[in-house]
Amino acid sequence: MRYLVVFSITPVQAFIGRARKLRDFYVSSKILSYLASAGFNAVNGKKVYPSAQSKSIPNKFVFSIEADKEEQVKSELERIEQSIQNAWLELADITNVPRCRVNDYWNYSWAAVPYKDEKEYKQAHSKVQKLLAAIKLKPRKIRKSQTGKKCPLCGENSVWREDFGANKDEKLCGVCAIKRLLPEKITKNHQLYSIFSDKYPSVTEIAMHRYIGKYGLINEYEIESLQEETKYNELKNKYGKSPSNKEKYYALLAMDGDKMGDLVNKKTTPDEHLGLSQKLDSFNGEVEKIDCFDKRKGNAKLIYTGGDDIFAVLPLENAISIAKEIRELYMKKVVKDEPTTTISAAIVIAHHKEPLREVIQDTHRVLDKIAKEKAGRDALAIRLKKRSGGDRDLFFQWKATNPFKPDETLFDSLLKIKEALSESALTSSLIYRLAQLKDAIGVQGIKSEQILKLFEYEVAHSIGEENVKENAKRLAGLCLAQAFNQQGELKEFNPEAVAIAHFLANDNDDKKMEDK
Numbered sequence: 001m002r003y004l005v006v007f008s009i010t011p012v013q014a015f016i017g018r019a020r021k022l023r024d025f026y027v028s029s030k031i032l033s034y035l036a037s038a039g040f041n042a043v044n045g046k047k048v049y050p051s052a053q054s055k056s057i058p059n060k061f062v063f064s065i066e067a068d069k070e071e072q073v074k075s076e077l078e079r080i081e082q083s084i085q086n087a088w089l090e091l092a093d094i095t096n097v098p099r100c101r102v103n104d105y106w107n108y109s110w111a112a113v114p115y116k117d118e119k120e121y122k123q124a125h126s127k128v129q130k131l132l133a134a135i136k137l138k139p140r141k142i143r144k145s146q147t148g149k150k151c152p153l154c155g156e157n158s159v160w161r162e163d164f165g166a167n168k169d170e171k172l173c174g175v176c177a178i179k180r181l182l183p184e185k186i187t188k189n190h191q192l193y194s195i196f197s198d199k200y201p202s203v204t205e206i207a208m209h210r211y212i213g214k215y216g217l218i219n220e221y222e223i224e225s226l227q228e229e230t231k232y233n234e235l236k237n238k239y240g241k242s243p244s245n246k247e248k249y250y251a252l253l254a255m256d257g258d259k260m261g262d263l264v265n266k267k268t269t270p271d272e273h274l275g276l277s278q279k280l281d282s283f284n285g286e287v288e289k290i291d292c293f294d295k296r297k298g299n300a301k302l303i304y305t306g307g308d309d310i311f312a313v314l315p316l317e318n319a320i321s322i323a324k325e326i327r328e329l330y331m332k333k334v335v336k337d338e339p340t341t342t343i344s345a346a347i348v349i350a351h352h353k354e355p356l357r358e359v360i361q362d363t364h365r366v367l368d369k370i371a372k373e374k375a376g377r378d379a380l381a382i383r384l385k386k387r388s389g390g391d392r393d394l395f396f397q398w399k400a401t402n403p404f405k406p407d408e409t410l411f412d413s414l415l416k417i418k419e420a421l422s423e424s425a426l427t428s429s430l431i432y433r434l435a436q437l438k439d440a441i442g443v444q445g446i447k448s449e450q451i452l453k454l455f456e457y458e459v460a461h462s463i464g465e466e467n468v469k470e471n472a473k474r475l476a477g478l479c480l481a482q483a484f485n486q487q488g489e490l491k492e493f494n495p496e497a498v499a500i501a502h503f504l505a506n507d508n509d510d511k512k513m514e515d516k
Ligand SMILES: [Zn+2]
Pocket: 151, 152, 153, 154, 155, 156, 157, 172, 173, 174, 175, 176, 177
């Protein structure tokens, strides 16, 4: 008898996302993929997804095996579980974390459904997925509750040691300690060695890479001092300038395929599933090759790419161009043959002092709640998290045309405004003045020509005399993208669109607006 099996390892978000440093985030994503591959490589059967050649193994994989009895399936799955568990405990040994601190961390869930031939495959596939979902609601083992102080980083396990960090006063549990210690403890013969051998930048270094490059900051003390406002005076004395406000911000990017579940469920044979896996592999391979992710050429860092999921950390000025490039690769490698799927993206612009785990959570939220739900998928959503004041959002579908400039998409309008802001001085009062337009624009029955006149006036006075009419149309489109309801009433005027564009623009001119 043939069985279709789905196997999953959890928790994922809790393991990866609870990171204080970018390095913890990156390391945990690589550990999870390493553990999944320890299980995936132990499979004695036909791999359905991901494909056997896949470089990055997701936490859930599907395969089929031959077995005479159910008992055989069970023992095969226990063997796979054991391979993962052994790989995990080996990481504990490498970092000298006692096994008893971490041995019940992972939950392994699986479901298996017998099927005779390809005709029964589609039904078996849908059944096995539903079974897994039901099983996950009732985990097989409950983690033993740990007594003592809770780890401040994950908030979940109890503290193991209290002497981490530069000041030797950071408390970490066993699981968080593995993530923190592994890159330095791993030995050359381990397959994770090459992945962790590079020094991993902090979000501060990514945000301030231009400042660091301009003044040639190389010593560790100076790089460290970028993290403390109190040390900015020293930098100012030495270089004549401390980092600008904008240089304190960076971007997180999350992208994932839309309607992937439907696409997967539509497939009727293992080979069709395998075909989709291979397309996704080829997409991921291309994403890895993007120039900015090459450490010699750019300052962006890919945290993970696998299946239809991407997560990366980027300097502001590359953020939307990289999102665009990834979308184009997805169109070329996946959508070309699978036209029912699209890809959505979330970019969160955050201050380098903002707790990383919150920015990570926010990025997932913006992807799910704004790009997918509010904008309706196939969309880009950008959130600016200002240090003071609330969040500002801008979102639209990639293909949405600018209502004030029908020959251009809103995305291209954003690119053009970003360029215009890079080349000219934008006064800080523009955002304020645009906000003042709200009442005028809200007048019942106002015509779009009248709105454009208002924008032209502001653009001429702030962005510059060049291309006033074009830039006014672009800006009006961005600020009013979600503005009118079906009755034609103004419900959402978003002057913050220009603040977001400004943050994404290159600063060529030191005299530019200092954000408040
Ligand atoms: Zn912890």
